[in-house]
Amino acid sequence: MNKDPLLVIKDITKDYSTGSVVTSALKGVNFEVYDGDFIAIMGHSGSGKSTMLHIIGFLDTPTSGTYLFDGIDTTKLTEDDLADIRNKKLGFVFQAYNLLPRTSALDNVRMPMIYAGVDEKIQFEKATKALEAVGLSHRMKNHPNELSGGEQQRVAIARALINNPRLILADEPTGNLDSKSTEEIMGIFDELHRKGHTIIIVTHEDNVSDHAEQIVKMKDGLVFQHHISEKHEHIAHNKAGN
Amino acid sequence: MNILLTIRLAIKGLLANKIRAFLTILGIIIGVAGIILIVSVGNGAESLIVNQIKSVGSNLIGILPGGREEGEPPAAAFGIIITTLKEDDIKALKEIPHVTAVTGYAKSVTQVLFRNKKVESTVTGTTSEYPEVEDAKLANGRYFNDLDENSVAKVAILGSKIKQDLFDDTNPVGENIKIKNETFKVIGYMEERGASGFSNNDSLVFIPLKTMQKIILGTNHVSMGRVKVDDASHMDETVDTVIRILRTRHGIDNPKDDDFTVASQEQGLQILTSVTGSIKILLTAIAAIALIVGGIGIMNVMFIAVTERTHEIGLRKAIGAKQKDILRQFLIEAISITSLGGIIGILIGTVISALIAFVIQTLGYKWDLIVTPDSIIIAAGVIVGIGIVFGYAPAKKASLLSPINALRYE
Numbered sequence: 001m002n003k004d005p006l007l008v009i010k011d012i013t014k015d016y017s018t019g020s021v022v023t024s025a026l027k028g029v030n031f032e033v034y035d036g037d038f039i040a041i042m043g044h045s046g047s048g049k050s051t052m053l054h055i056i057g058f059l060d061t062p063t064s065g066t067y068l069f070d071g072i073d074t075t076k077l078t079e080d081d082l083a084d085i086r087n088k089k090l091g092f093v094f095q096a097y098n099l100l101p102r103t104s105a106l107d108n109v110r111m112p113m114i115y116a117g118v119d120e121k122i123q124f125e126k127a128t129k130a131l132e133a134v135g136l137s138h139r140m141k142n143h144p145n146e147l148s149g150g151e152q153q154r155v156a157i158a159r160a161l162i163n164n165p166r167l168i169l170a171d172e173p174t175g176n177l178d179s180k181s182t183e184e185i186m187g188i189f190d191e192l193h194r195k196g197h198t199i200i201i202v203t204h205e206d207n208v209s210d211h212a213e214q215i216v217k218m219k220d221g222l223v224f225q226h227h228i229s230e231k232h233e234h235i236a237h238n239k240a241g242n
Numbered sequence: 243m244n245i246l247l248t249i250r251l252a253i254k255g256l257l258a259n260k261i262r263a264f265l266t267i268l269g270i271i272i273g274v275a276g277i278i279l280i281v282s283v284g285n286g287a288e289s290l291i292v293n294q295i296k297s298v299g300s301n302l303i304g305i306l307p308g309g310r311e312e313g314e315p316p317a318a319a320f321g322i323i324i325t326t327l328k329e330d331d332i333k334a335l336k337e338i339p340h341v342t343a344v345t346g347y348a349k350s351v352t353q354v355l356f357r358n359k360k361v362e363s364t365v366t367g368t369t370s371e372y373p374e375v376e377d378a379k380l381a382n383g384r385y386f387n388d389l390d391e392n393s394v395a396k397v398a399i400l401g402s403k404i405k406q407d408l409f410d411d412t413n414p415v416g417e418n419i420k421i422k423n424e425t426f427k428v429i430g431y432m433e434e435r436g437a438s439g440f441s442n443n444d445s446l447v448f449i450p451l452k453t454m455q456k457i458i459l460g461t462n463h464v465s466m467g468r469v470k471v472d473d474a475s476h477m478d479e480t481v482d483t484v485i486r487i488l489r490t491r492h493g494i495d496n497p498k499d500d501d502f503t504v505a506s507q508e509q510g511l512q513i514l515t516s517v518t519g520s521i522k523i524l525l526t527a528i529a530a531i532a533l534i535v536g537g538i539g540i541m542n543v544m545f546i547a548v549t550e551r552t553h554e555i556g557l558r559k560a561i562g563a564k565q566k567d568i569l570r571q572f573l574i575e576a577i578s579i580t581s582l583g584g585i586i587g588i589l590i591g592t593v594i595s596a597l598i599a600f601v602i603q604t605l606g607y608k609w610d611l612i613v614t615p616d617s618i619i620i621a622a623g624v625i626v627g628i629g630i631v632f633g634y635a636p637a638k639k640a641s642l643l644s645p646i647n648a649l650r651y652e
Contacts, residue, residue, distance in 0.1 A: 059560055059646040080564045086645075087562020098557045098649070102254050107247070114247070115562040159561065 004071065005032040006166060006198060007056065012065035014051050014221075025051040026062070027221040033167070033200065038193040040212035040229070041202045048221040050171060053202045057090055057169045058082040070166065087115050091160030095172035097152040099144040105131060105155045106140040112163050130158040134188060150181030157188055161197075168192065170201040174208055186211045245574060252575035255547070256582070263579070266543045269536025270583030270628070271590060274621050276529035278591025281617035283598060284522040286609045291514050293608050301474045302375070302507050303481055305332065305467035305488070309500040325463040326501040329369075329451055331491055332467035338483045340476040343374040346464035348454045354447055355420040356408040363404055365421055365447045367454025375470045378443070381405075383415040383430025391450040394457065398426040402434040403444035421447065422458055442606075477506050533624060536583070537632040544576050544636035555640050556648025569641040576633020577626055584625030588618055 009031035016023045025048045033039060043049040054060040055067070058074065067074045069085065077085075086092075099108045109127040118126075131140055134154040144152055153173060160168055170189070174182040182205075190211055193199055203209055210229065217225040256263040307327035332346040348367040353360055370387050372378065386397050398419060405414055414428045426449065435443045455462055471480045484504050488494075492501060505513065548555070555568055563571075592613050599611035 054646050057560070059649065060644075080566075083559065083562055083564040086560060092560050094649075098553075098560075100554060100557070102258065103251065111558070112561045115558075115564070115567060163562075 003034065005034050005068075006037075006070060007031075007033045008066075008068040009056070010066045010068075012052075012055060012062045012067065014048075014055065014060070015063045024221055026055070028065070029218075029221070029223055031216070031223065031226075033198065035166070035198055036193075036196050038189075038199045038211070038213040039201070039216055040209035040214070041200060041216045041218060042204060042209055043218035044204065047218040049202050049218045052218065053169055053171055053200065056167075056200065057092060058086050083115075087112055088163050089166045091163070091165035091168045093153070093156050093160050093168065093170040093173045095175040097144070097149070097156045097176075099152055099155055099159075101144055104141050104143060105136060105147065108144070108155055109159045109162055112159060116163055126162060127158070130162050131155070134158045148181070149177050150184055153177065153181070153185050154188070157185070161192070166198060168197055168199045170199065172203055173201065174203070174205065182208070248571050248574045249578050252578040253582070255575070256579060262543065266539055267536075267579060267583030267586070269532060269539045270580050270625065271536075271587040273529055273533030273536050274584045274587025274625060275591035275594065276532055276587075277526065277621050277624070278588055278613060278617055279594055279598075280522060280525040280529055281620075282591070282595035282611070282613050284518060284525070285612040285614070286595075286599060286602070288515065288518050289610050289612070290607060291518065292511060301471045301477065303469040303471065303477070303484060304505050304507070305335075305469070305484065306503045306505070307463065307465070307501065309498075309503060323465075324501070325461065326492070327464050327467065328462060329455075329464055331488060331502075332464060332469075333369075334487060334491060335467070335469050335484055338469075338480060338487070340472045340480055341469050342472050343371040343470045345369045345372045345375045345468055346451055347466040347468070348451060348459060348461070348464050350422075350454070350458055352422055352458070354404065354408070356414075356417065359408050361404060361407045363401075363445055363447045365449060365454070365458065367449055367451040367458070369451050372448065375468050376443075378435060379433045380430050381433045382413065383428070385430060385448075386450050391452050394453050395450060396424060396426045396453060396457070397429045397449065399448040400428060400431040401442075401444040401446040401448075402432050403442065404447055405431040421449070424457055477508075481506055533628060537580075537628040540576055540580055540628065541632040541636060543579070544572060544633050545639070547575070548572065548636045548640040551640075552643060552648045552651040555643050556645050556651065559643070559645035560649060565641040568643075569637045572637030572640050573630060573633050576637065577629030580625045580629035580633075584621060587625075588621055591621075 009029060012026055012029045012031075013024065014026040016025060027048075029048070029052060031052075041049045041052060051060065055062050062075070065075075070089065074082070074085070092098075099105075100111065106124070106127050109130055110123045113123045113126065128137075128140065131137060134157055136151060136154055136158070139147060139151060139155075144155070147155065153176075157173075173189075174185055177185060186208060189199060189201070193211075193213070199212075201208065201212060209215055212229055215225070215227055215229050216223055305327065307324040308322070327346075329346050332344050335341060336344045345368050350365050351362065352365055354363045354365070370385060370391060373380065373385050380399070381402065383399070385399055386395065389395075390397050398421065400408070400414060408414065408419065409417070414431055417428050418425050419428055420426070432444070432448075449458075451464070469480070469484060471477055481504055485500075488502050488504070489497075489500070494500060558568060558571075595613055596611055599609050602609040
């Protein structure tokens, strides 16, 4: 595949200042992601991996450096332009699920379409299909507090996918789940990857990163290793052999 | 963002914390109910006064003691006692062409006794032409004449209600009653005239003006005079003549020094309306203060809501909500809360207005229940306005939160 990268990150730094003390969370990160990639960003807490994900997802802005997304220099975009990108081109999955309380699973999944201005009838059709796809057709009317952790995370994945994003970002998506639910959720990510979705997962668990194609290891605000995961190396090797 | 869904979520959020919701909207309820009540009671009272004045007739000229500034009601309208107007001043007006009858008034609220029965009444001293001036008719007996007046006779004519209270269905003519320990002979009683306005003419007891002044009050002034004109078309010229005569009698050259006020019923109506109007403005100001305090309560709760829901705001921004979406969401919530309070306030205000109207009507007054669409529309507009004004700052704060800081907030 000799295509242009989906996103290019160059010399990104991020400083936080609390009073007079300045902490550097990122110290010049370089990074490229292509369509169809499945990347796990790993590192200890404080390594900068979450900050990295937030900047990639336009939830946070870098202190310096350039970030090209889909060929556009995003450092000059307005807050509303960024909201538009988050809405239409990105899908987020969080560790704490982040569903709206007192709101049904169906309405939670509809939410990004509401902000995108999608016709209401289509909203219901698409949200219903999306929930069926993650195996929750029997839970559409339930509120988040009536769902298990695994079910809530599946609602969150359905919500992340609803506007057909170019990139899915997941921040410790299995951090609050038991091993069975973790396998279910990672199964969904595998399937999304097979269908050609681009995915970036932040995790510190090997059994999660094993599902990814590439592993980016971060330490002290820098990328110190970027390699093909062992499992996929094996697969890639086999493919090359054929 | 879908407005209906936002309103539904706002109300769900409200119901999740019922006590807080109730306290929040209490200020709005009180303010709105107050506005509805004030407008309704104000209009009702105004209709009462206007009805009374109209029932007295439009070809009457009233003379009150004390001058007045342009556009202001005379001092006597506020109950200030001024002694510059005398009975002779009123009697002199009888000589004016087109004037058919004149009378002066002096009043005292006191107890009237017949044997062991006691009633409170406004005892009114008038002259023999009173029945003609006010179109009052006697049911039985006679009114007092000039002879009774000049001899300071202790005779009385009863209003129909007083007659009923003291004598039931028996004939009072010839009986003796006591007014301020003085014995008066009843020489007649009035036909029922109907209650209109604040003073019920059927609850009055009439005695000769001189008797009132000398025996009951110990004064020599009148509190009011009335002149009846033969036709409404002669009103303006007669008013001018009345003023001229009174100035001559009081030796006044400069109109600014007038120690009396002359007004046709039409002008009197305007003066009274200006009095009720200023009372209404005052009460409305009080209701407005209640609404502002209520609005500050809404603002406070909305700020708390923004803080409590910072995480939710972050999430909404993460999935694509723009600043204007968040601003609109919180504004709609503020408007929903105030509207809920407003609707309850309109209902309570209307119910209390209806109760007041019912009680006053039961007492026999012509009081209309007036809850106009205007007052409801004004109240509704004010409610939405308060929601916007006091909801804006919290909503703006919410809309400006950075997505990641909001998401990190626990």
